[in-house]
Amino acid sequence: MSRAASPISSDPKFLKENIKDATKLLKDRARDFQGIPIPKMQEALKKMAAMLKRCKKDKTNDGAIREFINQINALEREIFQPILKELRNTKLGFTEYLNSELRDLFGDISNTISNNLPKQKLPLFNKVDVQEPLSTVNSSMGNKLQGFMGKGQIILTTVRSRSSGEERKELDLRGDVAGQDFDRDDGLEPHVYEIFRICPRFRILLLGRSGVGKSRLINKIFNITEAEVSHHRAGNANIEKEFTSLENPRFVLHDSRGFEYGNEGQLDEVMTFIRNRTEKGRKESERLHAIWLCITIPTGGERLLETGDEEILKMSRGDVPLIVVFTKYDRLITDAEEKVDADWEPNNPTCRVSELADKEYKKLCVRPLESASNNSESGPSTRHVYQRVSVERGYDSYLLELIRTTAEHVSTGVRAMWAIAQRVDAETSRDASIAIGRQKYWEALSTSVYFKDKRLKNCLWALHVDTVTAWNFFDPHNCLCSQSMMELLSGIIAELNDDNDPGLDVSGNPNQALVSGVSQVGNAGAALFGMSPTTAIVVVPLGVVVLLAQWIHKVYAQTPGIIRCLMGYVLDINFVLWKLFWFMRQKGGVQPVTEEIVRDLLASFNASEQKRWMHHAVKNFLKDAGVLERLRPEVVLGEVIRLIKEFCQESGTLEVN
Template sequence: MASSNAPDAPHAASGGTPLKEEIRVKKQLLKDRARDLKRIPVPKMQEALQKMAAMLKTCKKAKNSDEAIRAFISRIDTLEQAIFQPILTEYRQATIGLTEGLTMGLHDLFDEVSKAISGNLPKSKLSPFNTVDVRAPLENVTSVMDEALDALTDKGRMKITLARVRSRSSSEVREQLDLCEPGDDIIGGPHDDGDLEPHVNEILKICPRFRILLLGRSGVGKSRLINRVFNIAEAEVSDYRAGSADIEKEFTSPQNSRFILHDSRGFEYGDESKLNDVKSFIRYRTRKGLKESKRLHAIWLCIAVPSGDERLLETGDEEILGMDVGDVPLIVVFTKYDLLITKAEDIADADWEPTNPKCRVSTLAYEEYQRICQQPLQEALMQFRDRPRARCLHRHISVEAHYDNLVLNLIRTTAEQVGTDVRATWAIAQRVDAEMSRDASIEIGRQTLSTTLYFKDKRLEKCLRALHFDTVTAWNFYDPDNCLRSSDVTKLLSAIVAELGDDDACTDPSADPNQALIGGLSQVGHAGMTVFGMSPAATAVLVPLAAVALLARWIFNVYAQMQVITASYTNLHLTDTCSPSSPSVLRCLMAYIIDINFVLWKLFWFMRKKGGVQPLTEVIVNDIMEVFNASEQKRRIHQAVRDFLQTSGPMARLKGDAVLREVVRLIKEFCQESA
């Protein structure tokens, strides 16, 4: 009879299979996958498979660890279902490959798993009769596996699937495995020959999230700063910062997925070991050769404006300032500038004028800031003049009301200092500067339109959807239901610009796709108005379902005409009479791009006025579009497009960047605060 105090052996799993047998089966599975996936160009995958098998071998000698072992086995099953099986389903075909983004993502996933297991395996070989408690090591490993898999799949929203994507540098369509969001009706189904990959996806494959390190003592206002810049709930940041003081731990928010935060979490610089951890982290995350998505992109050292005679910089601050961080910008952010304004109001016996930077209160506050913040900082930096040091700048901010310009200054300074490969990601991640979002949309669109082969032989509908996706992604609204990415929104905007096609109307509706569209809408419009109680001005936005087929036909027919125009222009045979509908096509294309940017501009300020962290809804989006459709701004935008095409000849319209320059000019003219 066994002794009652003998070490526990692995028991039966919940399904009835003995745990030892489960361990043996999973070890064999990992061995099989290492063989099956040998051709995958991800060496870290093979390394991680071997280490997971080694971890299971250790589990055979485990005591008091059944629950942790089952959890680890469950994560292996998750990898099998989410990673191995989807790849094996298609990868057995020699012609199928992996996109660069998926390859890099798998490398990161299995690198994290491999490092976690290496740090938790027993350091020495166990004797045949020894047992080991693997509960804590397994819990550490499974936690890392969960976080790494969530990062790869966007917490399960992205799936590995076969995608057909047209190369942006040629007309070739390549079939590759990639991470896709099921049911995405903007890009289209993975087996649709008409697929176009939005250009923004290529940008985000290089750097999907902006990685920022926040340093500073407790109480300086770091949580509120992050809440303000990225427009997320402050409670999210506070909950994260209240956790373990591990600077390696990443904070990401479901309300804004385009940034990663690392935080010193309020450690005091008197703690030498924690300061060394921060310095080691900075050295690792700023080293050359590290993949862009893993590098730090900016460091904000937050210091509260002194309220008395206390020392501005602690020893730890100075050590951080003296570090060589390469090309990563280090910005000293002096928080709570509003305290200096309050003090200046008392001295001047006057109220602050937020819109007048030259008022007496503003002048006094800034002079005090120079004395107690700027000058001591410059003196501290002088001690590092003989060695490489951080690219250090300083900005002052407050997150209180009426200090938006100071936060804007910090955001724009960060944008100016970061590398070109991540500047677009920063512009997308921040949610304070509408002009930066607008300009990011313009630049992404410019890169998209500059590659003509990208649109070759494509239906206009697909081209518009790719451009639409690029634009919506650049503005980065909190849109959990994907209201803006819905194909319905594309169709509604198509209906709004359809009026521009009517300028070249022929008497025969069948000869003019826009005339056919308008005629068709008139037949269903009254029914829609009756059912939905719509005003006539709203019918172009809240299009009845019966009109969807007409809209699709309009898009197809307009593009058929565009093919003739493009062919004529390519052969230099285009004349004023060879394609009378060419201005119609260009008007609709130009107006669509300008309209969507203007709608998002107005939506940005509408949500800002609502305040707080609020998700978009279909009602909000439809209301904004309805107001736009009946607005004077829409009339002026569409008239400006008409005027441009009427005053420019056919060659001027199509040659070079004339149309693109005009689109950019009109977006900037109408999407500004004065508008």
């Protein structure tokens, strides 16, 4: 195994040697990891070596080249060496969580270099200009690697099989929040890590002919860009091919694109795939979790179901639901508007347009589908599940119905993963956060079951990561799991730690903010909290915020102040993320979360009436509850869930552009 690439010198005459060392490093790592199932790694290593080859021909952009080599050295330090250190001793596996994170990282590196690699054919005088493409590659690699490092470090861990109880050693990604001194020996880790080790992604099969709107539906449900789906469309039609998105890593898509059901051989291939992926005994991470059969609502007298559709509907699929998705419902609405000469009222299901469109939908889709429900392999009582959708503006309520119907019918073990993967329904995301929290840590907020002798910042870290992960924002820079966000939130709820505060006075200044560098609440952030965009806020230096958050360095104790703070933290972060959901919806499209957005939203929240009401409710709950009541875990858990649902229930008040 080779040494790491040489330290990068600023002397131009050493750059050639640096490129040579980095190239050798990549080749050695490709050999070292040969046969080790780390998805996309070999491909990324080859792409990085190809970029270095182009760099040899560039005579003018030394700075960009050195930065690229620095990125390679960072990969060596943070990923390659920790893996090699353990692999030298024994052959190890990787947890599903680490595997999925590595796949995302190396997939992004490979795709970014592919899209920015200078042409192989050299221009006149044998020179290549790598400045612009390398700048893009360096920025992307740096951001992705920083996000990976923010989730922890690669370490050896012991994993216990839930079925057999057998223990085995595996490499895992464990760690802190963006550099916090997290004690990995205290036994605390986010519960989502346990979930991801079993199944890190929701796996869905999309069936249907070309032109039914499958790509746009996937874009909408998972909030990814058309470009990513188009890239998949350009590939072959192998149903085994996995489509994953770097913008939303929590789902895997299989597509029947290219299969014509009139071709018996291709239909057999689809059916064989379904049987193999739904069989008992297959690892949860490899099984299908749902099937969507997409069919365009017929409007010209054409047949609803093809022979292949009927064969698929008759199949036995075990506990994997097949949902028939009738697309382009907006066409029926448009036809109805023309017939009754009236406008559609989306929020009025009894309006003439809605009633006529619904009548046509039942005639064209529901009744023919129900008549095809007989003689299935699943038994005579098989009832097909179906939903109508449109991806056009104004039809989001139908997408919500599809999301909730899917959640209702998938197996219990992957319901949380589905809720995490989708990005349309705020209530489903909120309920995913509740479900994950109540499975482990939320029920222990007032007990020492998990938190005994643990530092509070480690307790908060586990609560924080569970919640942020459940909401699954597009956060390439890991802003929502940053140390600064934890400190700012901890400072905001520090007032709950005062055991002498009766919790009755809510007349304090609501405009005092604990965010450094923000002079007034942003327009969108203010609107979300019902405030004027010109609301002035008092800027307090970040150092003061950190001082207010000193309570998190204590050890957990069953005191009213600590219980209030833990309850308040869970309530506050869910409420802030609820508001962030609607803020990002208002921005429209696939938009990344930024540090500026997070800070502005926290400033708006801290200056809001809602924060005072929420903290007032937490204080009064523990004040009114007796000692025995507040130590009963089910009582505290019930109150936390009640408050989250009470405050996170209003509809999005911002119009989506």
